[in-house]
Amino acid sequence: MDYEFIAGNLALDFANTVHNYGSSDPGDDLKSFSELASWAQQAGLLNERESQELSRRAQTHPGDVATHFRRSLRLRQLVYEAFSDIAKRRKPRPGALAGLNSYFRQAMAEVGIQRMGNRYELGWEDHDRSLDRVLWTVTRAAVDLLTSGSFSRVRQCAGESCTWLFLDTSRNGLRRWCDMQACGNRAKVRRFRQRRRTPARGTMSASQGLVGQG
């Protein structure tokens, strides 16, 4: 499947792999470990070789992979809880921050300074741990967003049953939809239908329109 990366932040994109969070029929785009690997590859966190290695690992070490998959879904839930609260201008529920802190501490225990071309960055060197790197990178994106001023620009889509999160980088800060093409247009069509069901009084008929002409 093709995943969408519309949020402007990797952690929010990760949370957006669930549609209609909290509903009785949420619609999950990460139903298996192989879907998680596919998401990570599309997100640019794994190359093709790493993705293939992970598929092999899923065959040889199903227990490890299942544990990792559970941890990934837990992180996704924490990101969603924290940022959907923030989008509603509330403080994140304490459990969400505590949970993110625990992922963050694990990630930081493995982080090191790396030379990237002519600059230095924080990163994770151990290439055998590509699974962990995916989680660490998502965690870091969440933490960077929280600790930057940008967190106040986190929004939740105004779509009727859409719970997607995104970073509003519009100049006026009034972006309402995850995607104007999808949710924005659906809302417009709905408003249009509602107006048609209740036509405004005083609408000029075709015959009235002719009166007074010439």
Ligand SMILES: [Zn+2]
């Ligand atoms: Zn939406």
